[in-house]
Amino acid sequence: MRHFLIIAHKALTTGDFSLNDMPGSAGRMDILCRCINTSLFLSHDMRRDVQVHLVLLGDPDPGKIVRFDGETLRYLSPDERSSGSLIKKALQKTAGDMEVRSTPGVFIRRGGLDTLLSEFKKHGVNLIYLREDGDDIRTTDEPLDNVVFILGDHVGVTDEEEELITAAGAKLLSVGPLSLHSDHCITVLHNEIDRRTYT
Amino acid sequence: MRHFLIIAHKALTTGDFSLNDMPGSAGRMDILCRCINTSLFLSHDMRRDVQVHLVLLGDPDPGKIVRFDGETLRYLSPDERSSGSLIKKALQKTAGDMEVRSTPGVFIRRGGLDTLLSEFKKHGVNLIYLREDGDDIRTTDEPLDNVVFILGDHVGVTDEEEELITAAGAKLLSVGPLSLHSDHCITVLHNEIDRRTYT
Numbered sequence: 144m145r146h147f148l149i150i151a152h153k154a155l156t157t158g159d160f161s162l163n164d165m166p167g168s169a170g171r172m173d174i175l176c177r178c179i180n181t182s183l184f185l186s187h188d189m190r191r192d193v194q195v196h197l198v199l200l201g202d203p204d205p206g207k208i209v210r211f212d213g214e215t216l217r218y219l220s221p222d223e224r225s226s227g228s229l230i231k232k233a234l235q236k237t238a239g240d241m242e243v244r245s246t247p248g249v250f251i252r253r254g255g256l257d258t259l260l261s262e263f264k265k266h267g268v269n270l271i272y273l274r275e276d277g278d279d280i281r282t283t284d285e286p287l288d289n290v291v292f293i294l295g296d297h298v299g300v301t302d303e304e305e306e307l308i309t310a311a312g313a314k315l316l317s318v319g320p321l322s323l324h325s326d327h328c329i330t331v332l333h334n335e336i337d338r339r340t341y342t
Numbered sequence: 343m344r345h346f347l348i349i350a351h352k353a354l355t356t357g358d359f360s361l362n363d364m365p366g367s368a369g370r371m372d373i374l375c376r377c378i379n380t381s382l383f384l385s386h387d388m389r390r391d392v393q394v395h396l397v398l399l400g401d402p403d404p405g406k407i408v409r410f411d412g413e414t415l416r417y418l419s420p421d422e423r424s425s426g427s428l429i430k431k432a433l434q435k436t437a438g439d440m441e442v443r444s445t446p447g448v449f450i451r452r453g454g455l456d457t458l459l460s461e462f463k464k465h466g467v468n469l470i471y472l473r474e475d476g477d478d479i480r481t482t483d484e485p486l487d488n489v490v491f492i493l494g495d496h497v498g499v500t501d502e503e504e505e506l507i508t509a510a511g512a513k514l515l516s517v518g519p520l521s522l523h524s525d526h527c528i529t530v531l532h533n534e535i536d537r538r539t540y541t
């Protein structure tokens with residue numbers, strides 16, 4: 144299983160946002176939409192062995208986790224409005240500590256980065272934190288078949304979050320010589336794992 | 343210079359489309375928007391050495407080329423609506439054989455795949471056609487520093503177009519073992535060239 148965890152510091156935590164203004168009033172929700180696209184789509188197919196975990200930390204009710212599960216996911220098209228619409232529907236549900244399903248393959252609950260890190264650790268999932276000064280993904284010996292990749296948004300990852308991530312034992316990896324958007328990093332990560340898996 | 347040429351068989355050739363329905367009535371305009379994003383964006387920066395050439399073949403006036411020039415481009419944000427809006431403005435201009443500028447770094451004219459292929463050949467740009475059975479991008483000896491990558495849309499590339507492309511001398515390359523969306527291919531191509539250029 145490949146997991147992607149994206150920390151969204153400004154993303155609204157209410158379903159009361161406009162699909163016409165996701166970069167603005169929705170708190171850069173467009174970034175999450177593109178991460179969902181690159182995590183889950185193949186040409187004329189979907190990556191069923193992928194889960195995406197969005198940690199939403201924006202107003203008015205920070206600390207919600209929206210999960211997209213490739214295996215059971217339905218109603219997702221590649222465009223930003225489609226994933227935005229599924230996030231919006233999830234945020235319209237009342238979120239508690241137990242996950243609830245909003246649409247097939249999309250779930251919401253309360254929680255934050257610490258919640259997910261401790262769950263992944265407990266289940267033996269290899270934690271990888273993407274940073275420019277990490278080891279090269281192409282040459283790393285890290286196992287990449289049961290893994291969660293942790294990425295930030297347009298403001299990156301805060302010092303406090305980075306402390307949590309490294310304390311949880313995450314390894315640092317890099318995707319290449321230039322600093323890329325999170326959704327582009329995801330595409331490069333998939334390509335490397337695809338090559339290790341299918342060739 | 344890195345060029346990306348995307349053939350869009352259904353993309354509308356009038357500016358009279360809604361940014362709220364780019365996958366539908368605009369003829370999968372969303373695909374082009376994502377290709378523009380992955381071609382041109384770095385984290386907090388833009389790739390100034392990139393040009394994107396969109397060949398629009400949809401109704402009502404097929405055969406228009408919209409060019410995005412990274413060096414002079416302005417007003418582009420990463421979200422689909424932003425690139426969609428710039429394409430829309432370009433399509434609102436009257437297109438003739440000579441290119442006209444619609445907004446800084448965005449241009450439109452009449453033309454098709456054959457127009458671009460003969461211009462690239464004339465200027466000594468190396469033609470690369472992306473196809474699953476091509477040589478691996480990671481190990482190819484093809485020069486990748488003055489190059490145009492030719493990609494299709496959701497319906498691929500027609501037999502007639504493929505004949506034109508191969509007759510123009512294009513080499514076949516592949517980005518990996520799985521079939522990917524065009525915008526994802528572009529990210530993988532950039533990563534390979536970045537690695538050859540900057541490490």
